[in-house]
Amino acid sequence: MTITIKFFALGRELVGKSELQKSYDESVTVGKVLEDLRAEYPRLAQMPSMLLAVNMEYSGEDTVLKDGDELAIIPPVSGG
Template sequence: MTILLFGIAKDIVGSPTLSVPTSSVTGKKIPKTVGELKTFLSGTYPELNKLSSMAVAVNHNYAEDHEIINSYDEIALIPPVSGG
């Protein structure tokens, strides 16, 4: 599963994309929902926990924590944005 990263999330991870395993090779639970993905990422990248919010988009639509994700979905992490 490939995740697109933007803003500070990209800086924290150190890359504009992140590959999350879709099989249990690592022994960790594979994320099946947006909420599980957030938990997985915050455990892997604790700095993400310091953000005031983190939106997740699945296939170009904002997604709630209960929504199911698949390995073929386009997933994006969207951190808080400021502008002027």
């Protein structure tokens, strides 16, 4: 299964891209994907805190991802 991961603002700058795809052989939690991202992009540790969204809904690390899901790394928001 393949999932899309989106980065914005500080996250996009730290990772150096706005989007990437990851494939897994079996179902995977948001927390596991995050662990893999942190290993691959150590600069993510510079983000003071983050929220996560799956298919545009705020979501926890224990959410199980399905094929085609979109995971977004949401830095602290500051609109307005």
